[in-house]
Amino acid sequence: xxxxxxxxxxxxxxxxxxxxxxxxxxxxxxxxxxxxxxxxxxxxxxxxxxxxxxxxxxxxxxxxxxxxxxxxxxxxxxxxxxxxxxxxxxxxxxxxxxxxxxxxxxxxxxxxxxxxxxxxxxxxxxxxxx
Amino acid sequence: xxxxxxxxxxxxxxxxxxxxxxxxxxxxxxxxxxxxxxxxxxxxxxxxxxxxxxxxxxxxxxxxxxxxxxxxxxxxxxxxxxxxxxxxxxxxxxxxxxxxxxxxxxxxxxxxxxxxxxxxxxxxxxxxxxxxxxxx
Numbered sequence: 001x002x003x004x005x006x007x008x009x010x011x012x013x014x015x016x017x018x019x020x021x022x023x024x025x026x027x028x029x030x031x032x033x034x035x036x037x038x039x040x041x042x043x044x045x046x047x048x049x050x051x052x053x054x055x056x057x058x059x060x061x062x063x064x065x066x067x068x069x070x071x072x073x074x075x076x077x078x079x080x081x082x083x084x085x086x087x088x089x090x091x092x093x094x095x096x097x098x099x100x101x102x103x104x105x106x107x108x109x110x111x112x113x114x115x116x117x118x119x120x121x122x123x124x125x126x127x128x129x130x
Numbered sequence: 131x132x133x134x135x136x137x138x139x140x141x142x143x144x145x146x147x148x149x150x151x152x153x154x155x156x157x158x159x160x161x162x163x164x165x166x167x168x169x170x171x172x173x174x175x176x177x178x179x180x181x182x183x184x185x186x187x188x189x190x191x192x193x194x195x196x197x198x199x200x201x202x203x204x205x206x207x208x209x210x211x212x213x214x215x216x217x218x219x220x221x222x223x224x225x226x227x228x229x230x231x232x233x234x235x236x237x238x239x240x241x242x243x244x245x246x247x248x249x250x251x252x253x254x255x256x257x258x259x260x261x262x263x264x265x266x
Contacts, residue, residue: 006264008151041154080157084150112161119262120136120165127265 002033004118008129010042011060012053017046020128021063028071036074036118037064039107041129044087047077049104065106075107076114136261138162138169142177143266147192152180155266156198163205167262170209171202172253178216181245183228196228203232208244215250 005024009016024034039046051061068075077087083096089103103109119125140159146152162169173180180199187194202208210230217223230244248256257263 008266040158041150081154112158113165115158116162116165116167119138119264120134120167125262125264127263129265 001027002035002121002123003027004035004115004122004125005037006115006118006125006127006129007037007039007043007046008041008127010045011051013042014129016128016130017043017060017064018058020126021060021067023126023128024073025067028067034071034073035122036076036114038115038118039075039077040081040115042081042085043129044077044082044085047075047082047087047104047107047109048102050102061104065104068106077103077107077109078115079109079111082109136167137259138167138262138264139257139260140169140171141257141263141265142171142173142180143175144180145176146180146185146196147187147190151266152177153193153195155264156195158264158266159202159207160198160205163202163207169207170211170256171207172211172213172256174213174216174253176216176220178212178220178222178227181210181212181227181230182222183226199228199230203230203244206232208232208242210244210246211253211256212245212247213250213253214247217247 005020007017007020011017053059064075067073087103088098088101089109090101093101140155142155144151185194185196224247231241232244233239234242
């Protein structure tokens, strides 16, 4: 089956990203396809490479990045949600005159159309959040 | 892009202010309207407050985005289900809601109501019939 994943909550504050990660990892292991993982609302916070959890805790961001590396996952952060919350890539920094970026290189910032397209293309959209 | 047309339901469950879910849900609806899918919205639980008329946010210094719902008809988003039980549980009736309409191109642009109040049981069936449910 082909899945699209939507994550609506930030890391650590909420378990949504953890559950989505475990779902995605298991689905891939079982031979399913993940069309895209889309981060929305505070979920965009899952995409910052500056995250530094305590060493004895899971690294939510790096874990997604490693899964993406292994399975060529498309990790997309919503641009409108990202702008509000200060998640920045090179293009956004240039456009909005910001002095830094913080997005992890395995994530990309794009529009809400990517979420709609994923919902159309996938057999199932699975939403993680409250 | 696939040529298939899917049934999209946006399930709005939260009050308009307090959290950003309602506003960012509306942003998805507006973007999604360009994709020519069959779109409907449902308002349940505190989500029914999103379309209450006469909203005034001046005292909380938040943007009042409720006028945006009136524009949905122009985006061909004209199936708005409101759950009867959620209204009743909050002491609301359809008279407390904004009068949201759309113009039917096939009937000489006749103005029609977008809002349909449905029971919880009816809404269950509506959700069952969807291909995609965005839950906000």
